[in-house]
Amino acid sequence: MQLKNYLQIFRRFNSVHKDILQKVKKVNQNSFVRLWITPKDYLKHLKKRLKHKDIKNRFDYFxxxxxxxxxxxxxxxxxxxxxxxxxxxxxxxxSWVVIACDDGKIITSFPLKKSVQDILRDKKNKNFIPIPLPLPTQNKKGYNL
Incomplete structure (x- = not known):
């Protein structure tokens, strides 16, 4: 991958990540559903995680x-x-994974039960190029972007 393309992707990620962190600061257990693509998706995933005993309750998922x-x-x-x-x-x-769209909405949140490479090779990700990113730097107040 060319450096120019990588920098564009990294800038896009920084913008989305900053937006996600702003929303996370304002959210509580009751408004958490607003971070998801749709309330229906959130409920579907919540029920599945409870059924599989991946979480104890709604707050644990949050x-x-x-x-x-x-x-x-x-x-x-x-x-x-x-x-x-x-x-x-x-x-x-x-041992936890969250997948979000580049608009900042959560697609899914689940326990890591298989390897990261298996997730990247999953059929849902076949039309995507995985690009590892460096972690944002963290200070005592949170992340610097």
Missing amino acids: AKTITTLSHPQTIYYLKSTTPSTKDKIIYIQG
Whole structure:
């Protein structure tokens, strides 16, 4: 990948990540649903995580998702190879994964039960180029972008 393209992607990520962090600061357990693509998607994922016993309750799901977005250990930017499809960002923190669109909306939030490489090779990500990104620097007040 050319440096120019990488810098464009990194700038795009920084913009989206900054927006996500601003929204995360304002959200609570009751307004968390607004971070998702649709309320229906949120409820579907919440029910699935409860059914599989991946989370204890609604607050646990909220906490794991917010922690992963706020303090990721690994980040991948998935660049779409088709112009009509939005790019995605994968945040990984410990044993939890959050995938968001490049508009900042959450697509899914789930436990890491397979390798990161398996997630990147998943059929849902076949039309994307995975690009590992450096972590934003963190100070005592939060992340500097």
